[in-house]
Amino acid sequence: MVETAKLPPRPTGTFSARAITWSKNNLFDGWLNSALTLGAIALLVWLVPPLFNWAVVNATLAPTIEGCAEVTGACWGFVNANLRLILFGTYPFEEQWRPLLAMIVLMGIICFSLGGVKYPSFRKAIIPTWVIGVPIIAILMWGGMLGLTYVQNSYWGGLPLTLILSAIGIIFAFPFGLLLALGRQSNMPAIRTLSVVYIEVIRGVPLITVLFMASVMFPLFLPDGVTIDKLLRAQIGIILFTAAYLAEVFRGGLQAVPRGQFEAGDSLGLSYWQSMRLIILPQALRLVIPPTVNSFISMLKDTTLVVIIGLFDFLGTVKLALRSDPAWTKYYVEGYAFASAIFFLICFSMAKYSAYLEKELRKGEQR
Numbered sequence: 001m002v003e004t005a006k007l008p009p010r011p012t013g014t015f016s017a018r019a020i021t022w023s024k025n026n027l028f029d030g031w032l033n034s035a036l037t038l039g040a041i042a043l044l045v046w047l048v049p050p051l052f053n054w055a056v057v058n059a060t061l062a063p064t065i066e067g068c069a070e071v072t073g074a075c076w077g078f079v080n081a082n083l084r085l086i087l088f089g090t091y092p093f094e095e096q097w098r099p100l101l102a103m104i105v106l107m108g109i110i111c112f113s114l115g116g117v118k119y120p121s122f123r124k125a126i127i128p129t130w131v132i133g134v135p136i137i138a139i140l141m142w143g144g145m146l147g148l149t150y151v152q153n154s155y156w157g158g159l160p161l162t163l164i165l166s167a168i169g170i171i172f173a174f175p176f177g178l179l180l181a182l183g184r185q186s187n188m189p190a191i192r193t194l195s196v197v198y199i200e201v202i203r204g205v206p207l208i209t210v211l212f213m214a215s216v217m218f219p220l221f222l223p224d225g226v227t228i229d230k231l232l233r234a235q236i237g238i239i240l241f242t243a244a245y246l247a248e249v250f251r252g253g254l255q256a257v258p259r260g261q262f263e264a265g266d267s268l269g270l271s272y273w274q275s276m277r278l279i280i281l282p283q284a285l286r287l288v289i290p291p292t293v294n295s296f297i298s299m300l301k302d303t304t305l306v307v308i309i310g311l312f313d314f315l316g317t318v319k320l321a322l323r324s325d326p327a328w329t330k331y332y333v334e335g336y337a338f339a340s341a342i343f344f345l346i347c348f349s350m351a352k353y354s355a356y357l358e359k360e361l362r363k364g365e366q367r
Contacts, residue, residue: 055337065327078331079338082321086338089157089317095149099160102140106163109133114353117360130171137164153231157312157320159342165313166300169238173299176239177246182276184251195247202244207302210237215309234306242299249291253284286361293354297347315339 027037058073061080068075079086088096109129116122141160144150156164183195202210214237215230222228257280265275285292307316318335322328 068331074334074337075331076334076338078321078328078334082324082328082335085158085321085324086314086317086335087158088160089312089320090155091157091160092149092151092155095143095151098140098143098148098151099156099158102137103160103163105133105137105140106167110167117357153229154310156231158317159314161306161311162300162303162314165235165238165303165306166296168235169242169299169303170296172239173242173246177243178250178281180243180247181250181254184247185254199244199247202241203248207238207241208305208308210241211305211309213237230309231311234309234311238299238303238306241302242295245295245298246292249288249295250284252291253286253288254280256287257283286358289354289358289361293350297350300346300350301343314342 028034054073056073058071059076060067060071060073062068062077063081064077068077084093084096088099091099112122112129113126116126139145139148141156141164142151142153180195180199183191184199186192186195211234214233218233219227261279261283262275265279268275270278303313304315306313307319312320318339322332322335
């Protein structure tokens with residue numbers, strides 16, 4: 001079944017004319033909307049100038065306490081002086097090129113994978129790229145071979161740790177959550193019951209509880225002499241937690257697919273898995289792109305909770321830098337503002353790609 005949609009008329013005229021038309025249609029298309037727009041403009045006029053003066057005009061990059069004491073604006077010198085500690089945590093100073101290179105490799109793999117929407121020729125190479133790229137990242141971070149010094153993951157921290165936890169969490173939570181969603185709609189009572197119990201139990205507790213259980217309680221049930229790395233336990237906890245929320249997102253997408261699509265698969269003689277792979281899941285996943293990306297963004301921000309089990313993610317290393325020298329403590333606003341800017345950049349990029357992906361996948365429906 002193909003849905004038809006009437007495309008909006010293409011704007012004509014100069015840029016200023018189009019801008020005025022857009023403003024009338026979107027910002028001043030009623031008294032309430034106009035009042036909200038004027039209120040927002042007034043709020044920006046009140047907030048932006050002093051904020052700009054504090055952050056830029058009266059700020060300093062001098063990496064000394066004395067330099068910061070001479071200005072009335074932001075002391076970005078705190079970030080400048082502690083940049084390596086904030087970005088890489090306690091990773092050995094001489095080896096910090098390795099997590100930097102690992103981040104570049106990881107971002108390259110992610111960008112290549114996302115490019116599969118625009119360039120279909122990339123799609124066949126996505127899985128091999130991850131299969132090759134993940135071991136490279138592991139070798140760079142751990143070392144112990146190819147002449148690289150071995151670094152325990154207890155020294156990992158900062159932005160690389162946040163990105164690794166998020167990327168690995170997405171890779172494994174996505175298929176697990178999809179299986180849970182299918183299990184919850186299964187006709188087999190045992191599978192359906194197990195899926196429902198798992199989803200509801202995990203969604204009924206906060207992530208901090210899951211991380212605490214994975215870090216403190218789980219080792220108590222292991223046989224003597226058997227240990228599981230703390231970072232691995234945290235990663236598994238994040239995956240299990242995120243998968244439960246993704247399962248509900250996917251279930252909503254499956255329920256939104258018209259019943260006739262399921263019947264179409266049956267009429268073609270397709271098996272359950274063939275019908276899901278070729279007909280149902282492509283439609284269901286397309287319908288839930290925004291909430292799926294929202295879950296990914298939530299998981300990225302939730303990685304900051306790993307600090308409670310002794311792992312220093314990006315936000316944790318900002319706190320570590322503030323505690324490293326008592327003289328810098330009063331400049332905590334600048335530290336958290338820097339961390340917020342990085343998180344915003346990542347989350348905003350994910351949201352924009354979500355909108356782009358949704359737009360690209362809807363092109364085939366518009367006639």
